[in-house]
Amino acid sequence: MTELICIGCPRGCHLKVDEENDYAVTGNNCNVGAEYGRNELINPTRTLTTTVRLTNSVHHSLPVKSAHPIPKKDLFKAMEELNGIEVPAPVKCGDVVYRNVADSGVDVIATRDLD
Amino acid sequence: MFDVIIIGGGPAGLAAARKCCEEGLEKILIIERDSQLGGILNQCIHTGFGVGIFHEELSGPEFAHKYIEMLKGTRVEVMLDTMVLEINKDKEVTIINHDGYQKLQTKAIILAMGCRERSRGAIATPGSRGAGVYTAGAAQRYINIDGYMVGKRVVILGSGDIGLIMARRMTLEGAKVLACVEINPYSGGLPRNIVQCLNDFDIPLYLSHTITKIEGENRVEKVTISKVDERFTPIPGTEIEFDCDTVLLSIGLVPENELSKVAGIQLDKRTKGPIVYENMETSIPGIFACGNVVHVHDLADNVAMEAERAAQGVSDYLKGCEREAEISLSTTSEIGYTVPQHIHLPLDKDRYDIFFRVRKVFGPAYILVKDQEGNQIARFSRQYIIPGTMEKITLPKVLLQKGKGNLTVSIEEK
Ligand SMILES: Cc1cc2nc3c(=O)[nH]c(=O)nc-3n(C[C@H](O)[C@H](O)[C@H](O)COP(=O)(O)OP(=O)(O)OC[C@H]3O[C@@H](n4cnc5c(N)ncnc54)[C@H](O)[C@@H]3O)c2cc1C
Ligand code: SF4
Numbered sequence: 001m002t003e004l005i006c007i008g009c010p011r012g013c014h015l016k017v018d019e020e021n022d023y024a025v026t027g028n029n030c031n032v033g034a035e036y037g038r039n040e041l042i043n044p045t046r047t048l049t050t051t052v053r054l055t056n057s058v059h060h061s062l063p064v065k066s067a068h069p070i071p072k073k074d075l076f077k078a079m080e081e082l083n084g085i086e087v088p089a090p091v092k093c094g095d096v097v098y099r100n101v102a103d104s105g106v107d108v109i110a111t112r113d114l115d
Numbered sequence: 116m117f118d119v120i121i122i123g124g125g126p127a128g129l130a131a132a133r134k135c136c137e138e139g140l141e142k143i144l145i146i147e148r149d150s151q152l153g154g155i156l157n158q159c160i161h162t163g164f165g166v167g168i169f170h171e172e173l174s175g176p177e178f179a180h181k182y183i184e185m186l187k188g189t190r191v192e193v194m195l196d197t198m199v200l201e202i203n204k205d206k207e208v209t210i211i212n213h214d215g216y217q218k219l220q221t222k223a224i225i226l227a228m229g230c231r232e233r234s235r236g237a238i239a240t241p242g243s244r245g246a247g248v249y250t251a252g253a254a255q256r257y258i259n260i261d262g263y264m265v266g267k268r269v270v271i272l273g274s275g276d277i278g279l280i281m282a283r284r285m286t287l288e289g290a291k292v293l294a295c296v297e298i299n300p301y302s303g304g305l306p307r308n309i310v311q312c313l314n315d316f317d318i319p320l321y322l323s324h325t326i327t328k329i330e331g332e333n334r335v336e337k338v339t340i341s342k343v344d345e346r347f348t349p350i351p352g353t354e355i356e357f358d359c360d361t362v363l364l365s366i367g368l369v370p371e372n373e374l375s376k377v378a379g380i381q382l383d384k385r386t387k388g389p390i391v392y393e394n395m396e397t398s399i400p401g402i403f404a405c406g407n408v409v410h411v412h413d414l415a416d417n418v419a420m421e422a423e424r425a426a427q428g429v430s431d432y433l434k435g436c437e438r439e440a441e442i443s444l445s446t447t448s449e450i451g452y453t454v455p456q457h458i459h460l461p462l463d464k465d466r467y468d469i470f471f472r473v474r475k476v477f478g479p480a481y482i483l484v485k486d487q488e489g490n491q492i493a494r495f496s497r498q499y500i501i502p503g504t505m506e507k508i509t510l511p512k513v514l515l516q517k518g519k520g521n522l523t524v525s526i527e528e529k
Pocket of ligand 2: 006007008009010011012027028030032033034
């Protein structure tokens with residue numbers, strides 16, 4: 001049995017995951033928690049948020065995120081890749097700025113409009 | 116003449132403006148001193164916003180973007196790069212911007228100025244005054260907006276959410292975060308942030324510890340921390356030293372109420388924000404307040420919901436709702452404060468939401484509401500109640516009608 005705090009939403013439910021019983025989760029208040037508890041022990045993932053360099057603008061950085069969670073172990077590899085890129089303004093919220101980050105199959109998108 | 120002037124263009128101001136528009140107010144103005152809308156959300160690039168309102172996990176800028184898009188093409192007017200200098204009980208708003216100094220007249224005001232960070236002066240950290248000591252929010256701005264790093268080896272004082280978020284951010288950007296040091300025996304941040312910002316990166320959290328010395332002539336070179344006793348006095352012999360170049364202070368936020376004070380609005384010594392009624396009206400009729408200017412919120416979603424109550428309050432006020440008397444809410448010592456502090460009579464809503472924070476960690480407990488004669492009018496059961504998360508109870512009108520006089524909220528361990 002492993003105890004976890006769900007990070008699925010700010011409520012922070014205290015979860016218990018039973019490895020012996022097909023990773024059954026208790027203590028969750030919704031399905032997100034059941035899935036999180038299971039994944040966290042099998043293949044933990046996180047949404048990466050960071051900034052990338054913006055060119056052609058008075059602003060210096062563009063906030064971005066991975067469109068979906070990526071494996072936790074690849075966060076630093078993803079950061080390294082994103083530290084090397086530049087994006088020219090204008091950008092719209094939701095635009096893809098980088099594809100398949102750290103070979104995760106997940107794209108990185110802008111999280112605001114910037115001219 | 117404006118119907119309502121909203122001071123501050125963060126989530127509180129934006130959500131209030133949207134609701135005022137929906138309520139049919141004609142002349143609505145948002146005044147923001149920054150060159151863009153969004154307030155603190157612009158620098159909060161991490162996700163964790165919007166679950167309550169949009170049912171998806173958004174970053175701060177995305178949350179702001181949703182509201183800014185909703186306001187496009189509406190009759191809400193926005194003045195950027197404009198600072199409000201003064202307001203008064205006659206609802207004159209004095210502003211300054213590129214066009215100079217001006218007085219605007221409005222029928223109602225919504226205060227949505229947010230809060231500011233407590234800085235080093237406020238806690239008197241001992242030691243030299245080398246460069247490299249930043250408030251966590253200032254560091255967040257340098258890294259996320261201006262695009263430069265503030266240090267390589269970091270100690271964070273305080274475990275509020277901004278400090279936790281910055282521990283992760285600095286680590287991802289290649290810095291080594293050596294410790295997060297918290298004077299209380301519990302963290303002031305959300306549990307999920309302890310997990311995903313500290314535990315994910317093996318950053319140790321030292322509870323019941325504080326910084327007792329900062330050394331370094333021109334730049335921070337070394338920090339000493341010590342364990343503290345129940346009275347927060349450092350215990351000799353418990354020192355741990357860290358070689359570091361940066362200290363981030365995440366030691367709390369204080370509502371920004373210079374304007375409120377000058378206007379003569381009554382402030383609550385506990386929240387440092389205006390004393391408010393259930394409709395977010397302050398002690399001056401027609402002046403309302405919402406968001407971090409009232410009390411420090413962990414969630415922008417709660418800020419937005421509070422803003423909607425304020426906007427509804429303005430709408431009712433402009434229609435001329437009469438108020439006669441009030442019920443006051445007090446707390447026992449384990450609870451820091453409640454918002455609202457008062458409820459208007461007659462009771463004209465079906466339900467009343469009461470928000471508060473506890474001063475220590477509780478396991479399974481009941482939240483009790485008693486009337487002036489000591490009769491219990493409501494009881495709520497909780498698995499745990501922690502200082503890092505704002506607690507909410509909802510009192511139906513029928514229960515409030517049963518109570519006699521003022522109410523007291525307390526906690527009883529199961
Ligand atoms: C680091 C950090 C992390 C957070 N993480 C989360 C999270 O994960 N999830 C979540 O839901 N919430 C989070 N929050 C909380 C949430 O962001 C805040 O509670 C919310 O932004 C407060 O909104 P506000 O509109 O009251 O204040 P603000 O966003 O501070 O806006 C106030 C605005 O008023 C303007 N202003 C002030 N005075 C004047 C004046 N005199 N004239 C003109 N304009 C003025 C300011 O420029 C500012 O734009 C976080 C907050 C911080 C600081
Ligand atoms: S289980 Fe559901 S409600 Fe509980 S923290 Fe996780 S996502 Fe939130």
